[in-house]
Amino acid sequence: MTAPRPTPTAEPLLQVRDLRVAFRRRGEPDTLAVDGVSFDVAPGQVVGLVGESGCGKSVTSMAIMRLLPRRGVQITGSVKMDGEELLTLSEAKMRERRGRDLSMVFQDPLSSLNPVVPIGLQITEVLRRHRGMDKEKARQAAVDLLDRVGIPDPRRRVTAYPHQLSGGMRQRVMIAIALACRPRLLIADEPTTALDVTIQAQILELLKEMVAETGAALIMITHDLGVVAGLCETVNVLYGGRIVERAQRHRLFGTPRHPYTHGLLRSIPRLDAAAGEQLEAIPGSVVDNLPWAHACAFQPRCPRSVDRCVEVTPEAENTGGRLLRCFNPVPASAE
Amino acid sequence: MTTTWAQRRKERIDDLAGGRSLTSEAMRRLRRDPVAIVGAVIVGLFVVIAVFAPLLAPHGAAESFPELQADLRPGNIPGAQEGFPLGGDQLGRDFLSRMILASQQTLLVGVLATLIGLAIGIVIGTLAGAFGGWIDTVLMRVTDVLLAIPSLLLAISVAALAASPSQTTVIIAVAIVGVPIFARLLRGSMLSQRNSDHVVAATALGVKRPAVVLRHMLPNAIGPVIVQATLTLATAILDAAALSFLGLGDADPGRAEWGLMLAQAQTYLDVRPALAFYPAFAIIVVALGFTLLGESLREALDPKGRR
Numbered sequence: 001m002t003a004p005r006p007t008p009t010a011e012p013l014l015q016v017r018d019l020r021v022a023f024r025r026r027g028e029p030d031t032l033a034v035d036g037v038s039f040d041v042a043p044g045q046v047v048g049l050v051g052e053s054g055c056g057k058s059v060t061s062m063a064i065m066r067l068l069p070r071r072g073v074q075i076t077g078s079v080k081m082d083g084e085e086l087l088t089l090s091e092a093k094m095r096e097r098r099g100r101d102l103s104m105v106f107q108d109p110l111s112s113l114n115p116v117v118p119i120g121l122q123i124t125e126v127l128r129r130h131r132g133m134d135k136e137k138a139r140q141a142a143v144d145l146l147d148r149v150g151i152p153d154p155r156r157r158v159t160a161y162p163h164q165l166s167g168g169m170r171q172r173v174m175i176a177i178a179l180a181c182r183p184r185l186l187i188a189d190e191p192t193t194a195l196d197v198t199i200q201a202q203i204l205e206l207l208k209e210m211v212a213e214t215g216a217a218l219i220m221i222t223h224d225l226g227v228v229a230g231l232c233e234t235v236n237v238l239y240g241g242r243i244v245e246r247a248q249r250h251r252l253f254g255t256p257r258h259p260y261t262h263g264l265l266r267s268i269p270r271l272d273a274a275a276g277e278q279l280e281a282i283p284g285s286v287v288d289n290l291p292w293a294h295a296c297a298f299q300p301r302c303p304r305s306v307d308r309c310v311e312v313t314p315e316a317e318n319t320g321g322r323l324l325r326c327f328n329p330v331p332a333s334a335e
Numbered sequence: 336m337t338t339t340w341a342q343r344r345k346e347r348i349d350d351l352a353g354g355r356s357l358t359s360e361a362m363r364r365l366r367r368d369p370v371a372i373v374g375a376v377i378v379g380l381f382v383v384i385a386v387f388a389p390l391l392a393p394h395g396a397a398e399s400f401p402e403l404q405a406d407l408r409p410g411n412i413p414g415a416q417e418g419f420p421l422g423g424d425q426l427g428r429d430f431l432s433r434m435i436l437a438s439q440q441t442l443l444v445g446v447l448a449t450l451i452g453l454a455i456g457i458v459i460g461t462l463a464g465a466f467g468g469w470i471d472t473v474l475m476r477v478t479d480v481l482l483a484i485p486s487l488l489l490a491i492s493v494a495a496l497a498a499s500p501s502q503t504t505v506i507i508a509v510a511i512v513g514v515p516i517f518a519r520l521l522r523g524s525m526l527s528q529r530n531s532d533h534v535v536a537a538t539a540l541g542v543k544r545p546a547v548v549l550r551h552m553l554p555n556a557i558g559p560v561i562v563q564a565t566l567t568l569a570t571a572i573l574d575a576a577a578l579s580f581l582g583l584g585d586a587d588p589g590r591a592e593w594g595l596m597l598a599q600a601q602t603y604l605d606v607r608p609a610l611a612f613y614p615a616f617a618i619i620v621v622a623l624g625f626t627l628l629g630e631s632l633r634e635a636l637d638p639k640g641r642r
């Protein structure tokens with residue numbers, strides 16, 4: 001089922017370097033939501049960004065798209081697409097690129113569609129803006145797109161309003177809109193979280209097909225390792241605004257080295273587990289984070305913590321194609 | 336069996352794909368609301384009478400009749416008689432015709448004043464809500480000042496500034512009273528639109544700023560403002576009548592206007608109270624009609640009431 005993909009080339013499509021996002025509020029210390037994230041996306045590659053709620057996944061994607069408000073937010077680091085810095089691009093130039101070169105699918109398909117505009121118009125709007133199509137041509141293209149993403153009777157549905165569609169249909173429409181102009185990068189921020197399980201699988205399958213068909217690279221943001229397992233080639237595990245582990249999908253799932261990744265994988269219910277066997281939950285939550293300064297942020301919840309974890313910040317180390325930020329990783333033979 | 340299933344399925348798809356908008360759903364709910372129906376009937380009757388006033392009124396507004404003037408003495412104004420169902424007024428004119436023709440003035444002034452106020456308010460509210468920053472600050476300080484003055488006082492001041500009282504000054508004065516209300520309301524709902532998911536999504540698709548504001552923000556923000564316009568029509572009618580009552584309206588003695596008629600009837604209150612009663616009653620009923628309609632419109636458009 002997996003379509004052939006272009007092999008990663010020397011020149012990445014997207015290059016994120018040391019991205020930091022701080023929310024500042026008067027009279028309060030800054031909140032570092034993203035704290036030095038770096039990763040690459042090659043053309044056509046599917047990259048996963050995984051982590052629990054509040055670890056900074058959405059903020060990372062919004063920073064890449066430059067969708068965060070300017071006031072009260074400080075963004076540093078570098079986000080390059082085709083070698084061009086996006087963070088310093090003028091707002092007008094960025095608007096040209098959004099939707100055409102890089103695009104996004106959001107979590108809640110109902111609130112992400114304009115309730116008072118028929119869905120057809122929301123597709124043609126983008127086509128006319130970026131592809132310069134005339135009204136009739138854009139309409140035809142919209143019908144084709146709706147058909148392609150599996151909307152039945154697309155010719156009539158173009159006049160439907162978002163609230164007249166089911167959740168799954170809406171997300172199909174969102175995908176159609178996001179891919180209408182064949183962007184080379186699509187960011188999907190938990191695109192299936194708001195849907196029920198059967199629909200989730202369909203939407204994931206559709207996303208997979210669509211990025212394969214259009215050749216778009218995909219950054220898949222999710223807290224669900226199951227989603228990552230079937231989709232992503234490279235997986236970044238995020239914790240407290242930093243990447244704690246990155247590896248190829250099979251290596252990450254086969255031999256998770258970071259205790260957090262290890263714990264995440266162990267907390268997924270498995271069919272082959274013995275009846276009555278307890279799921280392992282990771283104690284605590286991201287809220288009781290320690291900052292990364294002079295310590296590992298995961299230390300309070302970590303079963304493998306050693307003395308160094310509360311004295312020094314672990315640096316990300318790259319060994320054999322795996323990035324790891326841990327003083328006492330799970331041994332490679334643990335699984 | 337299969338045909339019925341196929342048919343049912345098709346009907347369901349038809350129903351879903353019918354393109355029924357939120358507005359038409361609100362309309363459906365309005366039709367079931369008795370308050371809305373009462374309001375709509377009053378407003379509908381009023382509009383029909385006002386529009387067709389020249390055809391409905393048996394006589395002209397300035398026309399005097401010898402048969403009405405014959406009995407006209409201090410202490411006696413003739414009541415209903417053959418051909419004049421409501422009798423005559425203090426100058427021997429047909430009171431019924433004047434009542435009917437006055438409705439036209441009221442509708443004209445109320446609607447024009449509200450529309451002008453609405454248009455200016457929408458421009459100000461959109462600019463302030465969509466752009467924020469110093470534009471917002473300046474515009475909102477100005478509307479704050481206008482809002483701080485009681486509406487009738489503001490209308491009186493504006494109308495009094497004019498060189499000579501006229502219908503135009505009444506319309507402008509009443510319009511200015513409405514501007515800050517519309518502007519404030521729209522600004523608030525534009526602000527909440529600014530960070531809404533679908534506006535962020537549209538931005539993420541590279542939609543140009545004017546299109547984001549005019550297509551994705553304004554139509555979603557304007558609902559409460561339209562409802563307010565219906566309610567403002569009621570106060571506009573009351574304010575316009577008050578200005579005429581105070582002599583700040585049209586000076587043309589031939590023209591019939593409820594506020595002016597009420598003012599003139601004061602002198603004859605003990606002789607023929609009907610001359611004051613009918614215009615006052617008409618003003619109140621029409622204002623009530625618009626208020627009822629506006630309130631039920633607000634409820635029908637409230638997203639919380641939507642299934």
Ligand SMILES: Nc1ncnc2c1ncn2[C@@H]1O[C@H](COP(=O)(O)OP(=O)(O)OP(=O)(O)O)[C@@H](O)[C@H]1O
Pocket residue numbers: 023031032033051052053054055056057058059060223
């Ligand atoms: N506008 C904001 N102001 C202040 N802090 C914010 C703001 N937006 C996000 N944050 C903080 O940034 C952190 C990361 O948030 P983010 O939305 O990226 O999490 P997430 O990983 O996407 O979580 P979820 O899975 O729940 O979507 C959170 O701790 C949050 O409190």
Ligand SMILES: [Mg+2]
Pocket residue numbers: 057058059189190
């Ligand atoms: Mg999120």
